[in-house]
Amino acid sequence: MASEADRSQDEVAELVGKLVTPEETDGAERRRLLGRLSRVLVDSAKKAKVAGPERGRWLADVFMNIAPRLPIRDAATLQRHHYGLTGEQLADDLVRTAAKGTMAVGAVGGALAAAQFAAPPLLLSAPAQLVAETLVVAAIEVKLLAELHEVYGVQVPGNGTQRATAFAVAWARQRGVNPLAPGSATLAIGAAAKTALRNRLMRTLGRHFTTLGPFFTGAVAGGTFNRVATRKLAQAVRADLRTRALPPA
Structure with missing residues (x-):
């Protein structure tokens, strides 16, 4: 029988899974899903008694539970x-x-975060919205990175969890996976890889804190910053993958 913690992890993964395909959700549904995700994350963090430096480790652990469940499409x-x-x-x-x-x-x-910022009694809940946004943005970008590997014919070895870990760490380092590198599919065990992922997630979260402002400017800033960062990631990864791409059949 699944524990309460397992059910919470499953719900987080399910909500993020729906949000990584935004073309299938309208604005109202997106707001509802993000709101639900932020509430589940708050409950999860409280039960895990997350505080101080542990927040980064907790965020990385949550993301690594999501990564293997992302809907990665083949070529x-x-x-x-x-x-x-x-x-x-x-x-x-x-x-x-x-x-x-x-x-x-x-x-x-x-x-959402800006609206809560404007209402002092709700200020403490604003970061939960930003944590939810951080996880979804990271998931969309890891999914993009993994599918770009498919496009360029760069096959990453290993099972689902190992490949998801390799893609997550590649995202953290803003480059493609080198399948010929030793341990490329077993990076989950490396302390350096965990640190890189944690740091990238926390930097992404920090970027989202800049959206705390008046409602309209918060929305514009949140959208613009994310779009620029995603394109920058894609440019770096594609340049990397072109050097490893299979020649046309």
Whole structure:
């Protein structure tokens, strides 16, 4: 029988899974899902008695529970979902979609946090919205990174959890996975890899704190910052993957 902690982790993963495909949700549904996610995260953090430096470790642990459950599509599915596009055109389309996704989540998250910031009794709950936004943005970007590997034919070895870990750590380091590097699919055991992931998540969270302001500026800032960061990540990863891409068949 699943424990309460397991059910909470499952719900977080399910909510994030719905939010990483923003084209399937409208603004109202996105707000509802982000609101629900923030409440579940607050409950989870309270039960885990998270405080101080432990927050970064807790955030990384939550994300690593999400990563293996992200809906990563293979090359054939990507082509089917993107009107038969291949190669650089397919990669361009994936980046556009992901940037729109993180922009949409950032706009909603920034607006929610800014609205709470404007209401003093609710100020303490604002960071929960930003933690939820951080996890969703990270998930969208890791999904993008993993699918770009499919587009460029760079196969990452290992089982689902190992590959998810490799993609998450690559996201933290803002580059592609080198499948020929020793231990590329077992990075979960490395202290340096865990630290890189924790630091990247905390930097992303810190960026989202800049959206705490008047409602409109919070929404605009949240969306813009996320879109720029997603495009910057994609540019770095694609440059990396082009050096490892398989030649055309």
